[in-house]
Amino acid sequence: MSEPLLKVENLKKYYPIKGGIFGKVSETVRAVDGVSFTVNEGETLGIVGESGCGKSTTGRMIMRLIEPTEGSIQFEGKDILNISKSEMRKVRKDVQMIFQDPYASLNPRQTVGSIIEEPMIVHGLGDRKERRERVEELLELVGLSAYHAKRYPHQFSGGQRQRIGIARALAVRPKLIIADEPVSALDVSVQSQVLNLLQDLQKKFNLTYIFIAHDLSVVRHISNRVGVMYLGKIVEISDSESLYDNPKHPYTKALLSAVPIPDPDKTADRIILSGDVPSPAHPPAGCAFHDRCPVAMDICSKEKPVMKEMEDGRLVSCHLYD
Amino acid sequence: MSETILEVKGLKTSFFTDDGEVPAVDGINFSVNEGEILGIVGESGCGKSVTSLSIMGLLPSPPGKIVGGQILYKGEDISHAKESRMRKLRGNDIAMIFQEPMTSLNPVFTIGEQLTEAIRLHNHLPKKELESRAEELLKMVGLPRARELLKEYPHELSGGMRQRVMIAIAMSCDPKVLIADEPTTALDVTIQAQILDLMAKLNRETHTAIILITHDLGVVAQVCKRVVVMYAGKVVEEGDVRDIFNHPSHPYTEGLIRSIPDLYSKKEKLYTIKGSVPKPGSIKQGCLFAPRCDYVMDKCWTNAPELVGDSHKSRCFLHQEQA
Numbered sequence: 001m002s003e004p005l006l007k008v009e010n011l012k013k014y015y016p017i018k019g020g021i022f023g024k025v026s027e028t029v030r031a032v033d034g035v036s037f038t039v040n041e042g043e044t045l046g047i048v049g050e051s052g053c054g055k056s057t058t059g060r061m062i063m064r065l066i067e068p069t070e071g072s073i074q075f076e077g078k079d080i081l082n083i084s085k086s087e088m089r090k091v092r093k094d095v096q097m098i099f100q101d102p103y104a105s106l107n108p109r110q111t112v113g114s115i116i117e118e119p120m121i122v123h124g125l126g127d128r129k130e131r132r133e134r135v136e137e138l139l140e141l142v143g144l145s146a147y148h149a150k151r152y153p154h155q156f157s158g159g160q161r162q163r164i165g166i167a168r169a170l171a172v173r174p175k176l177i178i179a180d181e182p183v184s185a186l187d188v189s190v191q192s193q194v195l196n197l198l199q200d201l202q203k204k205f206n207l208t209y210i211f212i213a214h215d216l217s218v219v220r221h222i223s224n225r226v227g228v229m230y231l232g233k234i235v236e237i238s239d240s241e242s243l244y245d246n247p248k249h250p251y252t253k254a255l256l257s258a259v260p261i262p263d264p265d266k267t268a269d270r271i272i273l274s275g276d277v278p279s280p281a282h283p284p285a286g287c288a289f290h291d292r293c294p295v296a297m298d299i300c301s302k303e304k305p306v307m308k309e310m311e312d313g314r315l316v317s318c319h320l321y322d
Numbered sequence: 323m324s325e326t327i328l329e330v331k332g333l334k335t336s337f338f339t340d341d342g343e344v345p346a347v348d349g350i351n352f353s354v355n356e357g358e359i360l361g362i363v364g365e366s367g368c369g370k371s372v373t374s375l376s377i378m379g380l381l382p383s384p385p386g387k388i389v390g391g392q393i394l395y396k397g398e399d400i401s402h403a404k405e406s407r408m409r410k411l412r413g414n415d416i417a418m419i420f421q422e423p424m425t426s427l428n429p430v431f432t433i434g435e436q437l438t439e440a441i442r443l444h445n446h447l448p449k450k451e452l453e454s455r456a457e458e459l460l461k462m463v464g465l466p467r468a469r470e471l472l473k474e475y476p477h478e479l480s481g482g483m484r485q486r487v488m489i490a491i492a493m494s495c496d497p498k499v500l501i502a503d504e505p506t507t508a509l510d511v512t513i514q515a516q517i518l519d520l521m522a523k524l525n526r527e528t529h530t531a532i533i534l535i536t537h538d539l540g541v542v543a544q545v546c547k548r549v550v551v552m553y554a555g556k557v558v559e560e561g562d563v564r565d566i567f568n569h570p571s572h573p574y575t576e577g578l579i580r581s582i583p584d585l586y587s588k589k590e591k592l593y594t595i596k597g598s599v600p601k602p603g604s605i606k607q608g609c610l611f612a613p614r615c616d617y618v619m620d621k622c623w624t625n626a627p628e629l630v631g632d633s634h635k636s637r638c639f640l641h642q643e644q645a
């Protein structure tokens with residue numbers, strides 16, 4: 001086995017919430033609470049979970065847009081939380097991000113050409129003429145046309161704007177792309193175009209993706225491996241085939257069974273969970289899922305489960321498998 | 323065969339903007355039978371919300387206006403009914419829940435105040451009974467701690483709880499028709515499953531007909547009996563949910579179904595519909611789907627097909643002899 005491209009260990013992000021007249025820290029939001037995973041070169045790791053479980057925070061820490069409270073992030077074997085400025089510059093070129101909202105993430109006053117060119121300027125790549133040529137090449141690559149460079153974002157549809165965001169991310173030839181809900185804002189008929197584009201580009205440039213989404217069908221389609229998050233933690237991570245066909249964690253099971261299947265002849269045996277996702281400021285003691293878990297045992301409210309490796313190499317964090 | 327309770331006939335609703343008339347809903351037809359769950363699906367901007375606001379008499383006007391067609395509730399055309407008549411219908415016969423439960427609850431009143439107000443509009447009960455009816459409604463929609471919740475404010479509730487409160491308010495008048503416009507789109511899947519379950523249960527128990535508006539084909543397949551597919555302000559296909567999913571007859575419906583990634587198996591490559599959804603009014607002649615259609619024929623560019631068929635209707639020349 002070769003070294004993974006990215007290795008994340010025990011990553012945490014706690015947000016202190018100040019309250020009261022003296023501005024003392026009254027509560028802590030555990031947005032990400034000890035997340036570990038690896039990503040191999042050329043593969044796609046999907047991260048799924050419901051709103052607020054810490055998906056974006058995880059992605060943003062890897063981008064170093066947010067400083068982790070604890071933990072380590074290794075990219076190509078280097079600990080990127082403890083490297084020199086010049087080494088970090090190189091990492092910043094190698095790791096790019098695609099955002100959910102194709103409307104908010106593009107500056108409305110910049111032409112599409114200058115939006116795509118910007119990261120090349122930031123990283124000092126090419127001269128003016130070379131950059132312009134690259135912009136045109138990138139536009140064609142994502143299924144737009146060279147003449148689109150002169151236009152502004154508002155002249156494009158949602159799907160086209162997402163293509164512009166992808167072109168911008170590809171501009172500096174990154175190795176790893178973190179895509180945070182890249183198709184969630186798109187119509188179904190346009191979503192599949194963007195998913196196919198991402199897959200084509202991956203093959204072409206041997207790209208590695210971390211694909212964050214809440215749509216489980218989309219994640220299955222695009223990912224080699226999938227991690228399921230609940231309340232700041234990964235509860236299960238494995239290759240996507242076995243995760244979907246034979247989920248181990250009760251939360252994964254419930255999540256999969258809740259997806260409405262677009263086939264009236266297939267009625268899934270729904271596991272309807274009671275209650276809501278708890279606040280990350282007050283995670284339940286023991287296993288964070290125990291108060292909604294249909295198969296909770298005594299131990300679950302007392303002890304936090306740890307990540308265990310199953311015979312087939314899958315990782316699950318649940319007392320059922322103690 | 324149960325009775326038709328609501329019938330939308332050739333409804334046209336336009337917005338009059340600085341750029342001219344935008345035909346958001348362009349002559350749509352469908353009917354809702356007593357006690358059934360009818361799905362309306364379509365992608366963003368196809369006119370789903372404008373349709374429901376037109377039925378409810380809640381169009382922002384100006385710029386919105388019903389410019390043609392009829393909306394028949396139990397045979398009465400309500401498309402141009404007086405506001406006093408509409409208010410009475412909204413209190414007693416037709417209710418609606420919206421996509422974003424936060425914006426439709428008033429942040430400065432308690433859940434109890436809002437719920438009792440809704441009940442009082444059509445039911446003059448003494449204060450004590452109002453409160454117990456309110457508590458009963460919260461229990462009916464599966465909310466725990468109903469009595470305490472009455473004293474709480476909307477921001478103290480989660481998204482799923484707020485949507486349950488909205489459903490309780492909508493059901494407070496015992497409506498004959500409930501229009502639910504993307505009731506679960508803002509919610510997580512596990513919470514969505516709870517709300518869809520609740521709506522199906524209410525439909526069974528109270529026989530309220532539900533118009534479920536969504537862009538999610540999965541939701542339609544799991545909850546609805548009949549479905550209307552909209553594209554660019556028009557109905558392109560209508561029929562029994564099984565017929566539509568197993569034998570889609572409009573290329574748009576077929577494309578939509580094939581574009582969705584499968585939860586149970588992995589395809590190499592997803593099917594795609596080329597291009598994107600047109601702006602209302604931007605296509606002046608022919609079939610609105612022609613520029614994206616894999617089966618496009620010469621006449622599709624010049625002639626607009628009609629919606630034809632008996633129980634399974636479709637707006638496409640592929641299935642029509644006419645031209």
Ligand SMILES: Nc1ncnc2c1ncn2[C@@H]1O[C@H](COP(=O)(O)OP(=O)(O)OP(=O)(O)O)[C@@H](O)[C@H]1O
Pocket residue numbers: 015029030031032049050051052053054055056057058214280
């Ligand atoms: N700056 C902040 N201060 C306090 N809490 C925060 C902050 N940023 C995020 N959080 C909290 O951290 C948790 C994780 O947020 P995050 O955005 O990572 O979730 P997510 O999984 O991406 O959700 P979504 O699916 O809604 O995008 C949430 O409960 C959020 O409210």
Ligand SMILES: Nc1ncnc2c1ncn2[C@@H]1O[C@H](COP(=O)(O)OP(=O)(O)OP(=O)(O)O)[C@@H](O)[C@H]1O
Pocket residue numbers: 337339344346364365366367368369370371372373382385386537601602
């Ligand atoms: N106040 C308005 N002024 C002008 N045009 C409007 C107005 N409201 C809606 N429209 C237009 O009418 C069309 C139909 O809008 P509608 O809100 O019904 O779409 P929808 O099917 O509900 O979409 P979504 O899935 O995004 O909710 C859109 O093209 C929209 O831009």
Ligand SMILES: [Mg+2]
Pocket residue numbers: 055056057180
């Ligand atoms: Mg997020």
Ligand SMILES: [Mg+2]
Pocket residue numbers: 370371372503504
């Ligand atoms: Mg709408």
